Amino acid sequence: MPEQMIEIPMDKENEAFFEWSAKEELRIQGCDSCDRLRFPPRPICPWCHSTDSSWRVMSGRGSIWSFAVTHPPLLEPFLSRAPYNVVVVEIEEDPLIRLIGNVVEDRKVGLEFVKPDELRIGAPVRAVFPVVEGEPRLLRWALEPG
Amino acid sequence: MTQRSLQDRTAIVGVAQTRFAKKLEKSEEELAAEAILAALDDAGLKASDVDAVSSYTMENLEEVSLAKDLGFGDLAFFSQIGYGGGGGCATVGHLAMAIATGVANVGVAWRSRKRGSGGRPWAAGVAGLRLPGSEQVTATTWARPYGVSRPADEIALLASRYMHESGAGREAFAEVAMAARQHANKNPNAIMYERPMTMDDYFASRWISEPLCLFDNCLETDGAIAVVITSAERAADCRKKPVFVHSAAQGLPQQHHHMVNYWAEDPIGAPGRACGKRLFEQSEIKAKDIDVVQIYDAFTPLVLFSLEGYGFCERNEAAAFVKGGTLGPGGSLPLNTSGGGLSEGYIHGMNLVAEGIRQMRGESTSQVPDAAACLVTSGDCVPTSALILRAA
Numbered sequence: 001m002p003e004q005m006i007e008i009p010m011d012k013e014n015e016a017f018f019e020w021s022a023k024e025e026l027r028i029q030g031c032d033s034c035d036r037l038r039f040p041p042r043p044i045c046p047w048c049h050s051t052d053s054s055w056r057v058m059s060g061r062g063s064i065w066s067f068a069v070t071h072p073p074l075l076e077p078f079l080s081r082a083p084y085n086v087v088v089v090e091i092e093e094d095p096l097i098r099l100i101g102n103v104v105e106d107r108k109v110g111l112e113f114v115k116p117d118e119l120r121i122g123a124p125v126r127a128v129f130p131v132v133e134g135e136p137r138l139l140r141w142a143l144e145p146g
Numbered sequence: 147m148t149q150r151s152l153q154d155r156t157a158i159v160g161v162a163q164t165r166f167a168k169k170l171e172k173s174e175e176e177l178a179a180e181a182i183l184a185a186l187d188d189a190g191l192k193a194s195d196v197d198a199v200s201s202y203t204m205e206n207l208e209e210v211s212l213a214k215d216l217g218f219g220d221l222a223f224f225s226q227i228g229y230g231g232g233g234g235c236a237t238v239g240h241l242a243m244a245i246a247t248g249v250a251n252v253g254v255a256w257r258s259r260k261r262g263s264g265g266r267p268w269a270a271g272v273a274g275l276r277l278p279g280s281e282q283v284t285a286t287t288w289a290r291p292y293g294v295s296r297p298a299d300e301i302a303l304l305a306s307r308y309m310h311e312s313g314a315g316r317e318a319f320a321e322v323a324m325a326a327r328q329h330a331n332k333n334p335n336a337i338m339y340e341r342p343m344t345m346d347d348y349f350a351s352r353w354i355s356e357p358l359c360l361f362d363n364c365l366e367t368d369g370a371i372a373v374v375i376t377s378a379e380r381a382a383d384c385r386k387k388p389v390f391v392h393s394a395a396q397g398l399p400q401q402h403h404h405m406v407n408y409w410a411e412d413p414i415g416a417p418g419r420a421c422g423k424r425l426f427e428q429s430e431i432k433a434k435d436i437d438v439v440q441i442y443d444a445f446t447p448l449v450l451f452s453l454e455g456y457g458f459c460e461r462n463e464a465a466a467f468v469k470g471g472t473l474g475p476g477g478s479l480p481l482n483t484s485g486g487g488l489s490e491g492y493i494h495g496m497n498l499v500a501e502g503i504r505q506m507r508g509e510s511t512s513q514v515p516d517a518a519a520c521l522v523t524s525g526d527c528v529p530t531s532a533l534i535l536r537a538a
Contacts, residue, residue: 004377006291008287008290008291009283010283010289011283014283014287014288039402039409040285040288040409046401065307065408066303066304066306066310066408067303067306068299068302068303068305068306068355068356068357068358069353069356069357069409070294070295070299070355070356071352071353071354071355071357074295074296075295078293081293083353083356084293086292086293086294086299086302086303087303088303088307088408090282096409096411097409098408099288100288100289100292100294100303100406100407100408101292102277102293109405116356121306121307121310132437136291137294138291138294
């Protein structure tokens with residue numbers, strides 16, 4: 001059941017993130033009282049306890065905090081993609097906001113994973129939102145020069 | 147000892163387990179019953195003496211089933227600990243607190259699991275991403291769509307970062323795997339009893355989630371384990387030498403998020419650090435006094451994180467600490483002396499509790515001479531728990 005593995009269950013807190021991804025924007029929830037960003041999204045600010053928040057546009061720039069290379073045994077659709085990279089990216093605006101993803105070639109359509117030997121911790125990356133048939137539009141990352 | 151301390155006020159008086167295997171015919175209910183009755187017999191107590199039970203939230207068997215099956219007395223205390231493999235030591239810790247405060251008298255902690263022949267929780271697709279009975283989704287939602295689909299992938303990302311920060315190589319992971327295997331090779335009940343492993347075998351094994359290879363991953367095992375605990379006073383009348391619960395603690399660090407845990411300020415080993423701080427604050431026994439350790443080893447890097455978190459070495463120094471057989475038979479800090487999750491069997495860390503008890507009784511197949519204090523930990527990288535056991 002490939003679509004089941006990729007399908008994202010929505011709740012009141014996480015759906016905005018994926019709706020913005022579908023519109024090709026990386027947005028992170030920020031507190032409207034103390035202005036601090038927080039992730040994963042939640043209904044209350046852990047630092048000032050305000051319940052007012054909004055989704056802030058990010059630059060889309062970040063760097064690789066960690067990466068791994070995934071091998072079988074896996075379920076589809078991941079099995080047919082293996083081995084593939086998975087990364088954690090810290091974003092430029094707040095290094096404590098770390099997002100899980102993949103580093104892919106910068107294509108408008110389709111997923112082509114960057115080879116693991118091209119990855120290193122600290123490498124700069126940029127948010128991209130390739131269209132993948134039959135899957136929700138997700139945030140991915142492309143390597144930046146540097 | 148302060149008046150509020152748990153120190154040595156309760157003791158483990160019974161321990162038993164079923165056979166461990168990749169596949170057992172008995173059901174989880176039958177396996178639990180077998181282990182619990184054997185543990186009560188080990189203690190010289192009756193099922194009707196039991197008035198407290200504790201297990202994991204991931205345990206499929208409910209208290210009511212066991213209480214009816216085995217004819218327990220009226221239960222006055224029953225608890226379930228969350229966060230998977232983080233909960234094992236807390237089952238004993240909760241019972242120790244209940245008994246030390248007079249809430250209950252005789253407690254049973256157990257875990258029964260058919261993970262070897264049963265399904266994998268991570269294979270449940272989208273259903274597995276929603277919390278049971280809740281509209282909330284789990285932290286896994288942020289990982290699964292990108293192909294971070296298994297616990298090994300989640301830990302691989304932390305392991306990779308750890309290697310970057312500490313300079314540790316895969317040799318450090320191999321030291322952990324080798325120590326567990328060498329101990330298993332002395333334990334006839336271990337799945338890997340007759341399967342020796344060399345460093346070359348380790349480095350020749352296939353990748354699962356780089357930087358983790360096959361031998362960095364625990365086994366998948368069917369089996370059950372039960373532990374019986376009572377007051378130190380009552381323990382004096384039991385069949386076997388008591389093993390005192392010297393300290394017990396849990397740890398859920400600030401801004402922690404389950405095993406998909408990349409959002410705390412310093413996520414690597416944070417649960418162990420938080421738990422270890424409380425554990426040793428309440429303990430007369432310090433890290434330097436510990437003779438033998440049973441550290442949760444679903445994945446080898448977790449052991450390195452815990453060695454640092456519980457204060458056996460400084461942060462980022464675990465690779466140097468474990469080098470050269472420190473953790474193996476005859477080493478200065480023998481680890482997982484029954485073979486642990488890596489090589490004895492993976493009963494969600496409850497087999498580590500059982501082996502800690504055997505070490506304090508002098509019954510281990512890799513007995514550490516004159517061992518008087520044992521640290522047992524549950525899963526690092528999830529909200530966790532730990533025990534310091536003291537020999538009588």
